[in-house]
Amino acid sequence: MKHMTEAQLSELEKELDAIRDEVIADLGERDARYIRRMVRLHRMLEAGGRVMMPFGFIPPVFVAATATLGVAKILENMEIGHNVMHGQYDWMNDPALHSQTYEWDTVCTGDSWRRTHNYEHHTYTNIIGKDRDYGYAVLRLNNDEPWKPRHSLQFINYLLLSVFFQWGVGLHELETEKLQRREISLRDKLPFLKEFARKGGRQAFKDYVFFPLVTFPVAPIVLAGNIGANLIRNLWSSTVIFCGHFTQDAETFSEQECEGESKGHWYLRQLTGSSNFTGGRWLHILSGHLSYQVEHHVFPDLPAHRYPEISGKVQAVCQKHGIHYNTGSFAKQYGTVVKRVLRYSLPERLTGTVTTA
Amino acid sequence: MLARQTQSRTLHWLGRQLFNRDDPAAFFDPLLERINPMWVQAYTPARVEQVIEETADTRTLVLRPSRRWSGFKAGQHVNICVDVGGVRRNRTFSLSSSPILWREQGRVTLTIKRLPGGRVTNWIHDELQAGMVIGVGEAFGNFLVPEPAQPVLFIAGGSGITPVLSQLETMAATDYRAPVTLLYFVRTEADVIAREKLQALAARYSALTVTIITTHEGASPRYLCAADFDRIPGIRARQVYLCGPKGLMDLARDLLHQRDIDDTDIHSTFFSVPQADLGKEALGGQVRFAESGIDVGSEGDANLLDIAEAAGLTPQHGCRMGICHQCSCRKTSGTVVNRLTGQASGPGEETIQICISVPRGPVAIDL
Numbered sequence: 001m002k003h004m005t006e007a008q009l010s011e012l013e014k015e016l017d018a019i020r021d022e023v024i025a026d027l028g029e030r031d032a033r034y035i036r037r038m039v040r041l042h043r044m045l046e047a048g049g050r051v052m053m054p055f056g057f058i059p060p061v062f063v064a065a066t067a068t069l070g071v072a073k074i075l076e077n078m079e080i081g082h083n084v085m086h087g088q089y090d091w092m093n094d095p096a097l098h099s100q101t102y103e104w105d106t107v108c109t110g111d112s113w114r115r116t117h118n119y120e121h122h123t124y125t126n127i128i129g130k131d132r133d134y135g136y137a138v139l140r141l142n143n144d145e146p147w148k149p150r151h152s153l154q155f156i157n158y159l160l161l162s163v164f165f166q167w168g169v170g171l172h173e174l175e176t177e178k179l180q181r182r183e184i185s186l187r188d189k190l191p192f193l194k195e196f197a198r199k200g201g202r203q204a205f206k207d208y209v210f211f212p213l214v215t216f217p218v219a220p221i222v223l224a225g226n227i228g229a230n231l232i233r234n235l236w237s238s239t240v241i242f243c244g245h246f247t248q249d250a251e252t253f254s255e256q257e258c259e260g261e262s263k264g265h266w267y268l269r270q271l272t273g274s275s276n277f278t279g280g281r282w283l284h285i286l287s288g289h290l291s292y293q294v295e296h297h298v299f300p301d302l303p304a305h306r307y308p309e310i311s312g313k314v315q316a317v318c319q320k321h322g323i324h325y326n327t328g329s330f331a332k333q334y335g336t337v338v339k340r341v342l343r344y345s346l347p348e349r350l351t352g353t354v355t356t357a
Numbered sequence: 358m359l360a361r362q363t364q365s366r367t368l369h370w371l372g373r374q375l376f377n378r379d380d381p382a383a384f385f386d387p388l389l390e391r392i393n394p395m396w397v398q399a400y401t402p403a404r405v406e407q408v409i410e411e412t413a414d415t416r417t418l419v420l421r422p423s424r425r426w427s428g429f430k431a432g433q434h435v436n437i438c439v440d441v442g443g444v445r446r447n448r449t450f451s452l453s454s455s456p457i458l459w460r461e462q463g464r465v466t467l468t469i470k471r472l473p474g475g476r477v478t479n480w481i482h483d484e485l486q487a488g489m490v491i492g493v494g495e496a497f498g499n500f501l502v503p504e505p506a507q508p509v510l511f512i513a514g515g516s517g518i519t520p521v522l523s524q525l526e527t528m529a530a531t532d533y534r535a536p537v538t539l540l541y542f543v544r545t546e547a548d549v550i551a552r553e554k555l556q557a558l559a560a561r562y563s564a565l566t567v568t569i570i571t572t573h574e575g576a577s578p579r580y581l582c583a584a585d586f587d588r589i590p591g592i593r594a595r596q597v598y599l600c601g602p603k604g605l606m607d608l609a610r611d612l613l614h615q616r617d618i619d620d621t622d623i624h625s626t627f628f629s630v631p632q633a634d635l636g637k638e639a640l641g642g643q644v645r646f647a648e649s650g651i652d653v654g655s656e657g658d659a660n661l662l663d664i665a666e667a668a669g670l671t672p673q674h675g676c677r678m679g680i681c682h683q684c685s686c687r688k689t690s691g692t693v694v695n696r697l698t699g700q701a702s703g704p705g706e707e708t709i710q711i712c713i714s715v716p717r718g719p720v721a722i723d724l
């Protein structure tokens with residue numbers, strides 16, 4: 001991590017706080033209108049996808065229905081669910097958009113997400129050993145973890161994780177790595193597993209039982225379409241999330257260097273541990289504005305549609321302090337992610353000295 | 358009936374599975390709202406049919422709530438919710454019309470005074486127009502006229518007249534057989550709310566005596582005094598109803614006590630929720646908001662909602678006075694004192710209304 005003195009860090013803190021305060025002071029009608037519009041669009045897409053699906057025996061309709069439902073799920077998970085559960089719209093005091101009560105359309109329960117994501121991941125971003133989102137305890141993405149032969153097949157793991165992403169995220173809190181090390185026992189995880197089974201069961205029931213059943217004669221088509229929609233959402237969301245922290249230049253940190261860190265240091269870590277990608281307006285919306293991962297990590301509770309507006313100011317702050325602002329096209333960023341997954345599937349002696357991490 | 362309930366329970370269960378929410382009926386609200394705001398399910402919508410200017414700073418809203426609203430009794434109030442600058446705000450107002458109007462025409466009225474600096478009342482005065490739709494909650498409150506009839510004395514001040522208007526109209530319509538007296542205190546003649554209505558009521562309902570007293574028109578202020586009670590026949594036998602500013606209510610209570618009128622015969626409405634004596638000793642303490650990982654100290658009788666907001670959190674809330682339960686949160690440890698009852702909670706895990714809970718010693722909240 002770039003070295004900055006305490007004085008520089010506190011200056012950084014002040015400058016970023018000022019950007020945040022300005023947005024907070026300006027929150028109002030415009031933000032409410034934006035998120036309500038997104039919710040309305042989601043309802044339309046969801047209803048449209050569900051209604052079209054039984055007519056999926058006509059191939060183009062099948063494609064349209066699956067895509068519509070897939071996009072509905074993406075919009076709900078990314079731009080609505082993720083952001084609402086970050087508390088970005090709590091100030092609206094609308095029970096339907098409140099972080100503490102929102103429940104999203106995916107296997108992971110809202111409560112589990114609030115613990116593992118809002119708290120763990122956002123507090124300990126990219127600290128190896130503390131941020132369990134780093135590699136999801138499945139992938140070796142830097143050389144702090146010694147290479148083992150099983151890592152050589154990790155690209156397959158990566159593909160499986162992406163295909164079943166909602167289940168992976170849903171089970172994240174199980175902490176299988178700690179179970180394996182016998183630090184915790186399955187019994188400790190019983191309440192979590194119960195919650196998981198309820199929510200997972202509910203999600204599976206809806207897409208794989210209920211909707212196929214009520215459209216009985218075309219059940220296989222509806223089932224296939226729903227599986228397709230979930231797949232689209234899984235692949236897209238895992239890709240967006242991998243681009244957020246596992247790109248070439250996204251830094252990782254050790255526990256020691258973050259011990260007792262100041263707020264300014266925390267900001268610096270968020271800035272250097274995250275990465276953005278560029279694109280058109282809808283690419284940002286469909287990624288829940290996690291294309292502005294840097295801004296999101298610095299200000300997780302500001303309404304996400306504000307990130308494009310403040311990105312220029314954040315970049316200016318970075319430039320002033322000589323901090324690398326990690327961004328690039330979607331293709332470029334994703335390419336470096338794939339490279340990282342591949343590179344660390346091999347031991348260092350084969351890939352040469354690694355300088356990125 | 359039973360069949361219908363089971364059916365709707367099954368439907369509700371199904372809805373929860375499909376839409377991941379406890380109020381599945383509201384899933385399509387964002388679309389319905391666009392087509393017809395009266396179809397919204399998350400709250401009971403009410404259309405503003407008419408806005409009547411009562412005085413310079415008071416207006417009456419004629420509302421038509423959706424038919425699923427369950428009605429009210431004279432003297433009760435409702436929470437209304439409105440979106441002001443993107444923020445949903447809940448406030449409580451007394452219903453000023455008689456329940457008969459609701460039963461016969463499906464209409465109710467709220468009479469609302471503009472409060473200096475009041476975000477919601479100012480919005481109602483500046484932005485709300487006929488044709489718009491707002492949300493109303495179910496009616497509540499036990500500021501109800503006695504059944505069977507007993508002699509009654511109303512003491513109202515300023516906009517405290519609103520629940521009394523509803524009661525007087527209901528009493529007149531049902532020909533309530535007992536003497537009814539209203540002492541209505543206003544600052545100046547221009548501040549009298551619903552003067553015509555009061556005059557008309559007094560004219561057609563002979564049991565009613567209305568006295569309007571202006572407090573700030575003479576050289577020195579003219580407040581409620583013992584002599585006002587001398588003029589009321591059989592005051593000892595009356596049920597007394599107080600509604601108005603705290604000063605007036607306290608004064609009235611003192612004067613009534615001097616006449617040996619028992620507290621059980623004095624009724625007052627929420628304009629002055631009796632603030633229990635919290636026994637100032639050792640209130641406040643270290644508060645831990647567990648989910649956000651924030652620790653703050655609090656002093657004195659600050660409530661947890663205020664403490665949380667001061668710490669930068671934005672918990673859900675509504676009335677901020679212990680009525681709506683929108684602010685309910687899980688307390689995981691520590692003791693809090695309930696502002697309304699003065700009761701201390703147990704030390705363990707329980708659900709509390711943070712707007713009326715004051716920490717006593719260290720407290721941990723799931724927020």
Ligand code: FES
Pocket residue numbers: 674675676677678679680681682683684685710711712713
């Ligand atoms: S905000 Fe209404 S009870 Fe607390």
